[in-house]
Amino acid sequence: MxxxxxxxxxxxxxVDDGAKDMDMALSMIEKEIDAGVETIILTPHFRKEMFEPDMEDIWSAYDTLVDETRNRNIRLYLGCEFHANMEMVETLDRDLRPTLADSRYVLTEFSSSSTRAFIKERADALLTAGYYPIIAHIERYRALRKDFDFIADLIEMGCEMQVNADAVIGRNGLGAQRFCKKLMQEDMLHYVASDAHNLRGRASHMGECCEYLKKHMGRLYTSRIMRDNPSKIVETLR
Ligand SMILES: [Fe+2]
Structure with missing residues (x-):
């Protein structure tokens, strides 16, 4: 596809614990292109006291990467994986960290032990400020993993759900895979993404994921999750 x-x-x-240098980044992009990926939103971590890369370094790496890939069939946008904190609305409002591809969508990460109350409160703060939270790799959070009613509440509020390709295809264990399957059957999933960090242990498996989705959920569903839904992000400007 x-x-x-x-x-x-x-x-x-x-800029974070992902690609170490330009060579690795270019090889990772080649793997994405082989899988049929034509648009990538680059989402370096932003997490206080752990990952706070300088925005100037990020923009400079971005410009170089765009330049290095100008002859390849790939569109690159900048985003951020924002680990939820109490100042996140202000941080976004002041443009200190980017949304996804300059849209109103924010890839929002929580800790595996974040409480339902915290997740709901932070999602509400983003929505109230006019941002659309996409909750990153929801298969990781205890508060969501066993509580489909809570996921439904968040969707009802206006949140969208992302799982990692590795979880869908079973590379993160049977429990995570079963969770993803149920999420898809209940039609509570909006996006799959690679969350790729390197070329080995945490490589991109978007191609394998696409094959899996086509086989288990059909072609129409696959194009909705891997193409139509994400295309809306890059088409909605702030
Ligand atoms: Fe990530």
């Missing part, structure tokens, strides 16, 4: 989107990955080199 062509024209796929990857809206969550750590391919931008030298």
């Amino acid at each position: 062509r024209d796929l989107y990857d809206i969550h990955c750590h391919i931008l080199p030298g």
Whole structure:
């Protein structure tokens, strides 16, 4: 399948625990292109006291990567994987960290032990400020993993749900895979993304995920999750 989107990955080199250098980033992009990905939103971590890369370094790495890939069939946008904190609305309002591809969508990460109350409160704060939270790799959070009613509440509020390709295809264990399957059957999933960090242990498996989805959920569903839904992000400007 062509024209796929990857809206969550750590391919931008030298700014977090993802790609170490430009060579690795370019090899990761080649793997994405082989899988049919034609649009990537680069989402370096932003997490206080852990990952606070300088925005100037991010923009400079982004410009170089765009330049290095100008002859390849790939569109690159900048975003951020924003680990939820109490100042996140202000941080976004002041443009201190980017939304996804300059849209109103914010890839929002929580800790695996974040409480339902915290997740709901932070999602509400973003929505009230006019941002659309996309909750990153929801298969990881205890508060969501066993509580489909809570996921339904968040969707009702206006949140969207992302799982990692690795979880869908079973590379993160049977429990995570079963969770993803149920999420899809209940029609509570909006995006899959690679969350790729490197070329080995945490490589992009978007191609394998696309094959899996086509086989288990059908072609129409696959194009909705891997192409149509994410295409809306890059088409909605702030
Ligand atoms: Fe990530």
